[in-house]
Amino acid sequence: MTGSSSSDRENDGSKQDWLDSRLPVRRFLTTQFRSFPMPRSASMLWTVGAMLSAVLVLMLLSGLVLAMNYTPTVAGAFASIEAIERRVPSGWLLRSMHMAGASLFLGALYLHLFRGLYYGSYKKPRELVWLLGLLLLVMTMITAFAGYVLPWGQMSYWGADIAGKALASIPVIGPFTERVFLDGSQPGDGTLHHLFVLHFTLAFAIVAVVGLHVAGVHVAGSGNPSGVEPDRKGSLPFSPYFAIKDAFGVAVFAIVLTAVMFLFPDLVTESANYRPANPLHTPTNIEPEWYFLPFFGMLQAIPFKFGGLVASVGAVVVLFLVPWLDTSPVRSARQRPLIRLSMILLVAAFVALGLAGQHHMEGGWLIIGRCATVFYFFHFLVVLPFVSRRERAVVGDAS
Ligand code: HEM
Structure with missing residues (x-):
């Protein structure tokens, strides 16, 4: 009984070796998915990619x-x-x-x-x-x-x-x-x-x-x-x-x-x-679909068309610069009270822009649309670099 099961295992092993020596599918799946180390503390937000x-x-x-x-x-x-x-x-x-x-x-x-x-996933x-x-x-x-x-x-x-x-x-x-x-x-x-x-x-x-x-x-x-990047003890296999x-x-x-x-x-x-x-x-x-409304809001909040276009395209372009605008050694907003507050306001501004985009841009909605557009860029171009510089100085002094 034992003999036959060990020969079965050998057969299985040689079949896998045959495939892996030609196309390492199994090795790839094992290293990249089965045993890939995941931080223990990765929350449900880390399932959104899946x-x-x-x-x-x-x-x-x-x-x-x-x-x-x-x-x-x-x-x-x-x-x-x-x-x-x-x-x-x-x-x-x-x-x-x-x-x-x-x-x-x-x-x-x-x-x-x-x-x-929020969690600074864009950093090194x-x-x-x-x-x-x-x-x-x-x-x-x-x-x-x-x-x-x-x-x-x-x-x-x-x-x-x-x-x-x-x-x-x-x-x-x-x-x-x-x-x-x-x-x-x-x-x-x-x-x-x-x-x-x-x-x-x-x-x-x-x-x-x-x-x-x-x-x-x-x-x-x-x-x-x-x-904080986990060590081996702080990780668990993906599967x-x-x-x-x-x-x-x-x-x-x-x-x-x-x-x-x-x-x-x-x-x-x-x-x-x-x-x-x-x-x-x-x-x-x-009006466009709901997911374009915040950008549509920016397009309308600026009085001349080209300015609106620059703001709504700029709202995406500025995201590409984030890894270089935020140079702080501290990664997660959990440990950065000012960034946490500014992130909450940023989400509020994004939602407000979406609501403003749904309405005729006049009176109150125009003011809301303009304030939210200004805050959106203020967060990325002023708050992130300014807070980063302060945090770099504090960490530098401490070390
Ligand atoms: C077609 C769209 C996308 C798909 C299918 C996708 C898929 C994934 C998957 C499977 C992961 C690993 C699991 C996870 O962390 O949730 C991941 C991680 C990540 N994604 Fe995406 N993604 C997409 C778009 C984006 C966008 C628009 C951004 C923002 C710029 C982004 C930024 C990231 C980052 C920074 C990580 C690493 C996070 C970390 O490990 O801390 N992804 N993505």
Whole structure:
């Protein structure tokens, strides 16, 4: 009995050696996932990356089927979406999954980003992980915008129109950029074709960048809420401890996604987009999806269009500079009372901008929009460098 089981084990071992000496799949999975050391104190916020990865797979699969039934022309786009909703088997389900998935993906992305900002995950040695994450944010935003135009409803058309006009406000190259983007002087067949190709290809490029991003996490090691890098005693293998935690996070995310799809679909849809695009009728209130509202708020809070464009693009650009704006040796906001306070105000400003973006920018909303825009940049360009300098001086004096 013992003899046969040990020969079985030898056989198993030689099969694994055969594969590993040709393609080290098993070795890779063991070192990078099974025994990968995770800080014991990594909280549920460290499961958001797994949620994002899972929903990305869902978006690609549902998107592939949608693309097979979609027609990227002005004459056919709206009708093909109607056909997906009514005639393609389970088409309504896949579309609903794709729309709710996009909204929750961006929600989770913001949570992941603010976690990084709060716990200082952008600091040495994770600067590249941070920059690749931001590249993913930009790619996701472009993909989501392009996807919103594809159904060719009222909001799709007027959203593309506003984006074109914002580009046209760039000095010198503006009109040229607008024409390239729209492929003409107003949204039309060319715009749809550009955005369909962009939506489709960027989705796959995102998968490649996620691979680099996660590889970066695995080289630098995972961070944790305390901001102190753990030693061997402070770590546990990824499997089973964090694999179960990630699976739990993904399951909760799946429940929320299902609830939004089946119980609250209005949360992620704009009723005006169920009316076909009409270039002769401007809707009274043109607004983007909720996840773009804070940036839309900045666009509107500045009195001249190009200034608004600089502010809303600058709001993303400034995030790329964070690892060099914050040079403090202290990592987590848990140990940085001033940063903690400023982070709370930053989140409040971001939410306020989102609310302001939903309203006509006048009176109280205009004041709120402007104050929140100023505070957003104040946090990154003044508070972070100033507090860092003070903390560097204190740590320097103590050592
Ligand atoms: C497609 C979008 C993204 C996916 C699928 C993704 C996935 C992941 C995964 C799986 C992890 C490891 C587990 C975790 O810490 O949660 C991670 C870590 C990280 N991500 Fe992302 N991410 C995405 C976007 C972003 C964005 C927009 C940022 C912000 C700039 C970002 C910044 C980070 C950082 C700094 C870490 C390391 C955190 C630490 O260990 O302390 N990621 N990401």
